[in-house]
Amino acid sequence: MFRALTDLVTEYNETEVDFDTFIKDLTERLVMIMKYSQGSPFNEAARRKIWELLDFEAKEVLTPEDIRFISNELKFNLTEDDIKEVIQNVAGYEADSIPYDKFEKYMARKIHKRQLEQEVLKG
Numbered sequence: 001m002f003r004a005l006t007d008l009v010t011e012y013n014e015t016e017v018d019f020d021t022f023i024k025d026l027t028e029r030l031v032m033i034m035k036y037s038q039g040s041p042f043n044e045a046a047r048r049k050i051w052e053l054l055d056f057e058a059k060e061v062l063t064p065e066d067i068r069f070i071s072n073e074l075k076f077n078l079t080e081d082d083i084k085e086v087i088q089n090v091a092g093y094e095a096d097s098i099p100y101d102k103f104e105k106y107m108a109r110k111i112h113k114r115q116l117e118q119e120v121l122k123g
Contacts, residue, residue: 008074009074011025022076047103050107061097061098063097067086
C-alpha cells in the first residue's frame with residue numbers, strides 16, 4: 001500500500017487530482033502489487049490485507065482522523081471536504097466513518113468494474 005501511494009505521489013508531482021482519478025489509480029496499483037506479491041485482489045482475503053494496511057490501529061473503522069493522517073503522511077493534503085467526500089463515497093451519504101464491510105463492498109465493486117473494463121478492451 002505504501003509503495004502504491006508513494007508511486008502516486010511521485011506521479012502526481014503536486015498536481016491536483018480529483019477523487020475518482022485517485023481511487024482509479026490507487027486501485028490499479030494495488031491490483032498490480034497484490035497480483036505479484038500476495039495473490040489476487042479479486043477476492044475478499046486480499047482486500048482484507050489492503051484494509052489491514054489502512055486500519056493500522058485495528059479499530060475496524062477508518063475515521064476522518066485516520067484518513068487525514070494517511071493523507072498528510074503521503075502529502076495528499078486532503079481538505080476536510082475531500083475527507084468527507086471519501087467517507088461518503090465509500091460508506092454512504094451522511095456516514096462519518098468507514099467500517100470494514102463498507103470498504104470491502106466498495107473495493108469489490110471497483111475491482112469488478114475494472115475487470116469488466118479490461119474484458120471489454122480485450123475484445
